[in-house]
Amino acid sequence: MSDHSWVSESAPYLRPRAGTTSNAWTEEASRRGHAGGQRTLEVATVTPSDEVREALHLSEGDEVVVRRRLILLDDEPVELTDSFYPAALAAGTRLADPRKIPGGAVKLLADLGFVGEEHVEQVNAALATSAEAELLALAPGSAVLKLLRVSMTAEGAPFEVSIMTMPPERHLTYRLRKEVT
Secondary structure (H helix, E strand, O other): OOOOOOEEEOHHHOOOOOOOOOOHHHHHHHHOOOOEEEEEEEEEEEOOOHHHHHHOOOOOOOOEEEEEEEEEEOOEEEEEEEEEEEHHHHOOOHHHOOOOOOOOHHHHHHHOOOOOOEEEEEEEEEEOOHHHHHHOOOOOOOEEEEEEEEEEOOOOOEEEEEEEEEOOOOEEEOOOOOOOO
């Protein structure tokens, strides 16, 4: 990433976006004078890791649809994003299709009745795997930030888990507002 001062906020990526076929990343990059893009690496139905299975409250043997993407800024890799959806939810939808989703997955999920009312994010540092280092153009053994996000309905039912892997110079910003009770 050429601009090490890039700060990422989660909130714009969690709201369904009405009336657009663009995605939040492309628009954010454009506002900052850059070209944002993404390349789909894989869309497949797989057996999830224990971490993903537990986060989605799935039973042993349940499958998920994973959308693996390489996020680009000015054609340079800046993030790997793997998004997981219960296969029962994603089967037969654009989530299971390797083509881009007009307006993004958040809009499609909202159209399907799954609006994220609560999101839980966990951030940790790790060493990049050889595949992550190669895709992110990092030196072998480089550190990365990993963000695991679980999106849930108002009833607390999880419907999406995303795991984002980023170079260590990425800065994450969280804005908290007082809840009105």
